[in-house]
Amino acid sequence: MDVSIKILRYDPESDRKGHWENYIVDAEPEERILDLLHKIKWFEDGSLSFRKSCAHGVCGSDAMVINGENMLACQVLVKEVGNSLKIEPIRGLPVVKDLIVDMEPFFDSYKKVMPYLINEKEPGDRERLQSPEDRDRFEDTTKCILCAACTTSCPVFWTAESYVGPAAIVNAHRFVFDSRDEGSKQRLEILKDVNGAFRCRTAFNCTSACPRGIQVTKAIEDIKRETLLNN
Amino acid sequence: MQTTRTDWGRRQPPIGGSSFELQAWFFMRVSGLVLVFLAVWHMFIMHVFNDTLNLDYEFVAARWETPYWRAFDWLLLALSLLHGTNGLRVVIHDNIADKTIKKLAHSALYGTSLIFFIIGTYAIVAFVRQV
Incomplete structure (x- = not known):
């Protein structure tokens, strides 16, 4: 046709x-x-x-x-x-x-949330162990492929270049709720900024745009709550 | 075998901001919940149990005889003004890109809200029934 x-x-x-x-x-x-x-x-x-x-x-x-x-x-x-x-x-x-x-502004936001494991302790001879329940806590956000579909569907991101955007928050979520990670405090400190997680207005565009089916808005809400509880 | 740690790829964490947005976000949730009860209660009193056509000076004066109703009205005034102002602050922040216009719009918003708050508080606190 x-x-x-x-x-x-x-x-x-x-x-x-x-x-x-x-x-x-x-x-x-x-x-x-x-x-x-x-x-x-x-x-x-x-x-x-x-x-x-x-x-x-x-x-x-x-x-x-x-x-x-x-x-x-x-x-x-x-x-x-x-x-x-x-x-x-x-x-x-x-x-x-x-x-x-140009994906650079997108990756700059991504780098801001320190998307890597932070743990100063030596792992020793084995890998760092984790229970299946602990792993489930952030299972959804491990699926991100950094395609920027969520961030570029966000109406706040369209008008405010300085907003970190959903993808960066999703990748922060992936480490904040990882039981092996020790950098949550630093990440939440960054995300409580005026252009962090609280810039999200829950439009849900990101959730419908994600080609991996990640519950993006839910991940952002998780981060907001965690920030509140840790403050 | 233990590997030697290097600092390759490590970045300095960016400096975080203040907690204002976090507190504003939490305030919106709490005040929103409280306002649902206050506003619905207020609506029932004014429109269901009474008829707005019968609301006169006497009605308000009788109501404000007790500090309880003055407190109720002041809380409704304060929370709705703060909740609405914060909502509009966010709308302006999101939608006006020009820094000068943004500052002007925010100033106009805060100024208007403050005037309303002062007039309302003055009326509720300083009201004395004229015989």
């Missing part, structure tokens, strides 16, 4: 702002949106730029706005979104070219 695709294109060398371009692609209902983008790039217009790496929903590099919602192009099938598509770069981050955005 014919699928009509409108893509918000932007070439920094010739455009002052983005413009829409239309393409018609022949596709099967079971094909992924990424396949359609490839068809355009390989056979129609080689100048179309987008990121992709693993193409199987694991690396998180092809998040984009498809028909108004943040999705991974490699995870969504044509039959799920219909034969009339509008594709834009994710919002709130500077566009480099076409569907490619």
Whole structure:
């Protein structure tokens, strides 16, 4: 069947702002949106730029706005979104070219929450042990692939660049509730800042946008409560 | 085998901010809950048990004979003003990017709220029934 695709294109060398371009692609209902983008790039217009790496929903590099919602192009099938598509770069981050955005501000926020295990004690000859119950506490937030679908769907992030955003809080959650970690106090101290977890207005956009099904808003609320109890 | 620790990849933790946003967040939850009871109670008294058409000077004067009702009204005034002001503070903070306009909007908001609070508190505390 014919699928009509409108893509918000932007070439920094010739455009002052983005413009829409239309393409018609022949596709099967079971094909992924990424396949359609490839068809355009390989056979129609080689100048179309987008990121992709693993193409199987694991690396998180092809998040984009498809028909108004943040999705991974490699995870969504044509039959799920219909034969009339509008594709834009994710919002709130500077566009480099076409569907490619500058992810640096996103990763800067991520680094802010110290997303690594902090434990000054030597582990000894074995790994640090943890009970299955303790592990379950943060199971959900280990699934994050840093695709930025949540952060760039957040209305607060769109207007306030300084907000750390849902992804950073999710990754803080992953360590704050890890029984082996000892850096929770420092992370919560960072997240109680004016641009930390309390900037979240519980719009729930992040939860619906997450391609891994992480309960993002719930994780943020967990962090808020933990901050309150630890203050 | 024990490996030697290095400082590779370690970053200095950024300095955290004040607890104001945390306290404001908690205040919104608590005051919201209290306000549900206060406002519903207030509505029942004014609109269900009494008719707003019959509410006159005598009604208010009789009500404010007791310190209990003065305290009730003052709490309703204070909590609703603070709750509303904090809500609007956040809306302004989120939606106005220009620093000067943001400062002006915040000042106007705090000023108006303060005036309302002073007038309301003065009325409740200083009211004396005129015979």
